[in-house]
Amino acid sequence: MHNKLPSLQNSIKDQKSRFSLKMDFSHQNPNSNPNYTFFPENVNPMPDFEVSDYLDLDGSIFDDDTSSEKGMAAATELSGATSKNSNRKCKHGVGKNKSELGVRVAFRMKSEMEVTDDGYKWRKYGKKSIKNSPNPRNYYKCSSVGCNVKKRIERDVKDQSYVVTTYEGVHNHETPSMVYYNQMSIMAPNAWTFQASPPSSSST
């Protein structure tokens, strides 16, 4: 259950932290200027966006608030929808089973947008209408070479205002944004100082 793998929790929490980072990215253009990560403190970049649950679909549920009930419901649905897949091999061996891919984590968040940018580059490879769900499920693969991480995005059946994002596997690379950030930090460390300062409120 919870204590099966300490590294698992760390991995999940790491993904969550990256996910939080991504929300910052999504406010600005994530690919052009990662230095805009830090939005003005007095501005809520995405007022309708909040991570409510994050789940390990192998059975454990990590909830950091009282929304565990919702998380449980989502986990039940998702595990039901994916349990078969966890036991089967894809026809071409492209799809790996759980043991090969690593952890599977589902984020359930309130968002108007179905596609949110988490800093990684994803390529859509499928779309499927799901039984008992009015909304289709979208399938994405990480575009990075050698990275087999996948994610599924679908709207919550019970609450359409929530989006369920299921990550399968762990990235073996940094986010493109972070790579860019690191490179720029090395090449021109001073270039970042101007924006490290809080946004000037005197602009009004």
Add this chain to the structure above:
DNA sequence: CGTGTTTGACCCGCGC
């Protein structure tokens, strides 16, 4: 022209 999306077809496991 390179890259990403769309979408119909196909494959596979499971339940009946």
Add this chain to the structure above:
DNA sequence: GCGCGGGTCAAACACG
């Protein structure tokens, strides 16, 4: 054995 449902492929297409 058959049908259903979910996951993936890959050709065609769109776009910058």
